[in-house]
Amino acid sequence: MTINLKVWKQKNAKTSGNLETYKVDHVSPDMSFLEMFDVLNEKLVQDNKEPIAFDHDCREGICGMCSMYINGQPHGPLEGVTTCQLHMRSFSDGDTIVVEPWRSAAFPVIKDLVVDRTAFDRIIASGGFVSVNTGNAQDANNLPIGKDKADMAFAAAACIGCGACVAACKNASAMLFVSAKVSQLALLPQGQPERESRALNMVAQMDAEGFGACTNTGACAAECPKEISLDNIARLNREFLGASISNQEV
Amino acid sequence: MSWLTKTLTSSIGKKLLMALTGLFLCTFLVVHLIGNLQLFKNDGGYAFNNYAVFMTTFPVIKIVSYVNYALILFHAFWGLYITYKNRQARPIGYAVVKNSSSVFSRNMAILGTILLVYLVVHMSDFWYRYHNEALPYVQYTEQISTGNVETTLMETGYTQEAKKVESFNEEAGTKTIIVKDLYSVVSFSFQNILLVLFYVLSMFAVAFHLFHGFQSAFQTLGWSHPKYTPLIKGIGIWIFAVLIPVGYAAMPLYFYFLK
Incomplete structure (x- = not known):
């Protein structure tokens, strides 16, 4: 296949960028989207041109590093997969594909398609620790957890923190990410001691980072590669508003 | 900052205020529609004109109506403020966007602005004239x-x-x-096809705004559960996005075509 690419090129955070056109020949339908970029970059290096900078790590769909906004959708047209798990068979010969970085004031572009997502790390850090006893692991049955709760917590914990929710949201809101992180602990007994402070601090940090507010459009959940549900956002609203009323700080 | 200000000015708190005021305005829509159904009574406006006197003189109703006007303004301008802040969260937009959300949910501010313009026209058509002009x-x-x-x-x-x-x-x-005789004023106003069209089109804006807004308010309150969320969504669509706008739109159409 031959693929025409329009890729966002930007030297660094301070300069402005623009879409540049590339043509990639001999693309195999079995290549992943990132492998197609590898082929293009190799050719660019051979031609003494600058390769395109993009984020990637595990290439197994579990690390959350790849972050391409492909033809108007984070992680491209397939549902429930990251960019690294998107294959060229999802496109047709001769297609023109527009690839842009995540767009958010809280995710400044570092170079080309690479954005700075440390805002997410700061939100996680603001959530604080989970009180867990050290020493020997206790008997598993000491802490009974209902199957339904365990399943909901696990579904929330599937979030890989890639930022597709922010990229998809018209307000560049991080609510789906924060809601998944708050939910996975709020649903389990281990998360109870810091339950209130976690919700309050993570929301405060989310606001401080400059993410937008939630309009409940549902674009985040629709584009999430891990299919995190909007129910988590309702839970975050409950956790935050409940904690605001019941915590001891006046 | 007190805990209350801190809560209400957080991104979730700002939305809470939108949800609570929005739901209050939804109850107003129900009451206003039921009261105005008296326009359809074929009694020369006897019931409706009496009702208008009651609504503008009974103290409790007067207080509630001024609270209602204040909340309409608050909901409108607070919403525009949130929209403005949300836009700042993405200073550089995308070249290509393929949306996976409903067009209504993405344009609540535009629909709301249309409704604000509608309300100004509507209030000056009837409320202002009833209170200030020689009727x-x-x-x-x-x-x-x-x-x-x-x-x-x-x-x-x-x-x-x-x-x-x-x-x-x-x-x-x-x-x-x-x-x-407010009834005659209403009846006479709706002989103007342009006004009738404006009112009917505005009711589409009500429908689209509430299609997203009603259920969204409950999501913001954190009320989401497989047991009752389908009911909330059903009420939002069939009552607030269909029945109520149709009921309101029927009034100008009734006077234009049947009176």
């Missing part, structure tokens, strides 16, 4: 035993201090009231 008066004589009502338009230039003057004639067994 025609109408006299209703009700035969108490039979309930028959005789309608007499007062001559132009007639005016009275009280909103409603009531008198009884015990010999004839009749009750006579003289009130401002």
